[in-house]
Amino acid sequence: MHNVNDIGKFKTGSAKEKLCAFNDQIEITACNERKTEKNVKNIFSGYDIVLGAVDSFGTRFVINKACVSLRMPYINRGINGFSGCTDVVF
Numbered sequence: 001m002h003n004v005n006d007i008g009k010f011k012t013g014s015a016k017e018k019l020c021a022f023n024d025q026i027e028i029t030a031c032n033e034r035k036t037e038k039n040v041k042n043i044f045s046g047y048d049i050v051l052g053a054v055d056s057f058g059t060r061f062v063i064n065k066a067c068v069s070l071r072m073p074y075i076n077r078g079i080n081g082f083s084g085c086t087d088v089v090f
Contacts, residue, residue: 015053035059040066052076 006014012030019028031043035054040062044050050072052063060076067074 011053035062035066037062037065041070044070044072047072049073049075 001018002011002014010030010032012032016028016030020026029047033039033043035043044066050063050067052060052074053076054060054063060078064074064076066072
């Protein structure tokens with residue numbers, strides 16, 4: 001999703017640019033704020049779906065727990081070396 005032109009940018013902003021280029025009819029809000037047990041539900045309120053692309057397992061668990069509690073779909077993607085995975089939780 002990222003390339004050399006994205007060096008120095010937040011991954012969230014770079015990803016938003018690429019995804020909006022695919023479909024200009026979607027609305028994406030990029031959030032660079034660190035997700036914690038205290039703020040995550042407030043950050044996610046008002047949205048329809050969460051797409052997570054975080055590096056920290058702890059943050060993934062915080063996001064997952066909040067999405068389950070809010071009954072909100074969560075799409076999580078991860079990569080490790082040359083392996084990748086996508087999990088969709090409803």
